[in-house]
Amino acid sequence: MLEFLGYYNYWVFAIxxxxxxxxxxxxxxxxxxxxxxxxFQSAVFLMYITMDKVEGGTAPIIQPGATDQxxxxxxxxxxxxxxxxxxxxxxxxxxxxxxxxxDAYGSIEEHxxxxxxxxx
Amino acid sequence: xxxxxxxxxxxxxxxxxxxxxxxxxxxxxxxxxxxxxxLMAANFFILDAADVALTEAAVGAGVTxxxxxxxxxxxVERERSRRAGRGLALGVVSVIVLVLIYATFDKPxxxxxxxxxxxxxxxxxxxxxxxxxxxxxxxxxxxxxFRGYDTLGEVFVVLAACIGVLFILGTxxxxxxxxxxxxxxxxxxxxxxxxxxxxxxxxxxxxxxYVQFHGEYGPGGGFQAGAIIATGLILHALLEGETAALRSIxxxxxxxxxxxxxxxxxxxxxxxxxxxxxxxxYSVLAEDPVxxxxxxxLAIEAGVGVTVxxxxxxxFHAFAARD
Numbered sequence: 001m002l003e004f005l006g007y008y009n010y011w012v013f014a015i016x017x018x019x020x021x022x023x024x025x026x027x028x029x030x031x032x033x034x035x036x037x038x039x040f041q042s043a044v045f046l047m048y049i050t051m052d053k054v055e056g057g058t059a060p061i062i063q064p065g066a067t068d069q070x071x072x073x074x075x076x077x078x079x080x081x082x083x084x085x086x087x088x089x090x091x092x093x094x095x096x097x098x099x100x101x102x103d104a105y106g107s108i109e110e111h112x113x114x115x116x117x118x119x120x
Numbered sequence: 121x122x123x124x125x126x127x128x129x130x131x132x133x134x135x136x137x138x139x140x141x142x143x144x145x146x147x148x149x150x151x152x153x154x155x156x157x158x159l160m161a162a163n164f165f166i167l168d169a170a171d172v173a174l175t176e177a178a179v180g181a182g183v184t185x186x187x188x189x190x191x192x193x194x195x196v197e198r199e200r201s202r203r204a205g206r207g208l209a210l211g212v213v214s215v216i217v218l219v220l221i222y223a224t225f226d227k228p229x230x231x232x233x234x235x236x237x238x239x240x241x242x243x244x245x246x247x248x249x250x251x252x253x254x255x256x257x258x259x260x261x262x263x264x265x266f267r268g269y270d271t272l273g274e275v276f277v278v279l280a281a282c283i284g285v286l287f288i289l290g291t292x293x294x295x296x297x298x299x300x301x302x303x304x305x306x307x308x309x310x311x312x313x314x315x316x317x318x319x320x321x322x323x324x325x326x327x328x329x330y331v332q333f334h335g336e337y338g339p340g341g342g343f344q345a346g347a348i349i350a351t352g353l354i355l356h357a358l359l360e361g362e363t364a365a366l367r368s369i370x371x372x373x374x375x376x377x378x379x380x381x382x383x384x385x386x387x388x389x390x391x392x393x394x395x396x397x398x399x400x401x402y403s404v405l406a407e408d409p410v411x412x413x414x415x416x417x418l419a420i421e422a423g424v425g426v427t428v429x430x431x432x433x434x435x436f437h438a439f440a441a442r443d
Contacts, residue, residue, distance in 0.1 A: 005123065006229030009167075012130040014220035016137050018213045023141045026209035029199035031146055031191060035153055038184070039137050042160050045176075049169045054238060055231035059170040060258040061338065062250055070233075072168035073242045074258040078267060081259065082274040084175045085343045085428055088184050089281030092435045095191040096288040099442065102195045109200050 009050040016043035028110040030098045034091060041087050045080045052076040126166050133159045147197050150188040157181040170339035171259045174331070178347035183432050186354055190439030254410040255336040255417070263341060264417035268400040271420070272385055275427050279382050282431035286375075289438040307359050317359045324352035332425050336414070342421040346428025353429075354436050362440050371437060377430025384423035388416055 016039055023036025052073040060074040098108055105113045136156045140149050157180025164173040228235035245262055253261040263271050307313045332345030357365030389400040396404055402416025403409035 005127070006231070007224050007227070008127060008130060009230050010224035010227055011221055012134055014217050014224065015134050017220070018217045019134070019137045019141055021216070022209055022213045025212070026206045027141070027199070028202050029146070031188070031195065032141070032149065032199055035140055035149055035188075038153065039140065039156070042156070042180070045172075046160065046163065049164050049167045049172060050230060051235065051237045052169060053167045053231045054233050057168055057231075059168045059339070060246065061170075062246075062256045062258060064256070071246050071258070073238050074245055074262050075242050076237070077169045077172050077259050078262045078270075080169070080172050081175050081263065081341075081343055082271060084172070084179050085347065086274050086277045086281070088179050088187070089278045089285075089431060089435070091184060092187050092439075093281045093284045093288070095187060096285045096438070099191055099194045099439070100288055108195050109202075111202060 010047065013043050013047040013050065016040075016046065030101065030108040030110065031095070034094050034098065037094070038087070038091060041083075045083065048076040048080050122166065126163070129159055129163050129166070133163065144199050144201055145197065146192055146199055147189075150185060150192065153188065154181045154185040157184065171257075171341065171344070174339050174344045175347065178344055178351060182351040183347055183354070183436070186351075186358075186436060187439060190436065194439065194442055252410065253413045253417070255414060257336055257338065257340075259339075260335050260341050260417065260421070264420050265400075265402060265413055268389070268420065271424065272389065272400065275382050275385055275424055278427060278431045279378055282378050282434050285435045285438050289442060308361065314359055317355055321352050321356050324355065325349055328352060332421065335421055336417065342424025342426075343428055345421075346425040346430075347432060349425070350429045350432035350436070353433055357436070357440065362437070366437065369433070371434070374430045374434045374437070377426050378434060381423040381425070381427030381430065384426070385420050388419045388423070392416075 020036045020038070020040030020043060023039065024033050027033060027036065052075070054070055054072045057070040057072040060071040060077070062071070063069060101113065102108050105116050107113060107116070133156065136152055136159060140152045140156060143149050143152065157176055160180065161173045161177040164176055228237075245266060246258055249255070249258045249261045253265055255261055307317075328345045328349035331340035331348055332342060335341035335345070353365070353369065356368075388402070388405075392401040392404055393399055400416075403412045405412035405415050
């Protein structure tokens with residue numbers, strides 16, 4: 001039983017990843033697509049952070065004096081820490097493009113934009 | 121006990137994500153996304169990633185939500201539903217979920233100390249940080265010193281994204297209206313947010329500065345502090361209105377912050393070369409190599425904080441100014 005619980009984080013990662021992907025491919029609204037992309041991105045963060053956990057470990061901040069303290073892995077944390085901030089910047093870039101698409105086509109629904117683009 | 125809590129949080133995370141995708145009101149979706157980020161931050165905290173949890177809470181739940189709302193104000197609040205192709209998408213997605221779940225059985229179990237990821241450089245970082253850098257927070261040490269190149273790259277990505285947003289949104293909208301009279305913007309006429317916000321802003325900024333300068337000893341550092349201070353200043357802009365906020369911190373100053381922080385980081389790296397070391401080698405910055413490392417990390421964290429804060433505020437103002 002506990003053997004399976006150890007994989008639960010990864011299952012949640014897989015499900016979240018695909019929920020985000022579904023929003024990107026099945027929804028026509030561009031902002032919804034970006035929300036889906038954010039969920040997709042968060043799922044990847046969850047997978048990395050899941051890998052950093054060590055049984056019985058604690059956050060990797062060295063406590064002076066404690067000799068046999070186990071610490072979790074700092075490396076995935078560093079990668080994801082910077083990725084989160086980069087993620088918000090790129091999401092903002094995507095939203096800026098959506099705002100300009102709205103200016104140019106008067107809509108942010110995918111199929112309406114395609115219709116507008118159709119050669120007469 | 122903690123495992124039950126973790127399972128509960130993860131399940132809630134999936135439910136929130138489904139709700140985000142299902143709802144057709146985009147305003148609701150963005151608000152649910154903020155909850156999703158907070159739940160994610162709690163999960164990160166349970167998984168021992170205090171630094172990441174702090175970042176996710178400040179960036180995901182704070183700044184991202186405000187930027188999404190700014191974009192919603194410029195576009196539409198409801199999506200028009202269209203059913204075509206959903207069945208096929210659902211089928212594809214379900215198959216991939218099953219394949220991915222099947223693949224997870226090859227992964228090491230959660231918390232397994234024998235997992236390959238814990239065998240390579242990570243133990244070296246944990247062992248050598250007290251000796252080589254002399255600061256307790258290993259995450260900050262890896263971020264600032266051991267992997268300084270990566271972080272420099274990330275800072276420039278933030279800078280580039282900020283420049284991109286400003287270029288894309290910098291032009292006037294096609295139907296250019298006369299600017300609204302400045303006295304009426306913001307939440308000035310709402311008493312409760314006004315009073316509570318004014319009380320909170322100084323503490324948010326103080327906490328941001330604490331996170332910035334305590335990043336070597338506890339969870340924190342430039343990325344988190346920049347985001348936290350930016351949320352405080354965005355709250356100020358929401359309460360007092362766009363014009364008042366830009367009067368207190370002009371746009372040119374924000375741009376100076378974005379470029380200046382990245383420059384400071386690069387200059388610290390170049391100073392290493394000038395003093396006879398390698399690029400981003402801080403141990404030559406002072407007589408004592410450990411002291412040099414600490415000075416270098418403090419300086420680059422300051423650069424990171426200034427860039428992140430300036431970039432997030434510039435992006436916010438770029439969206440808010442088009443309203």
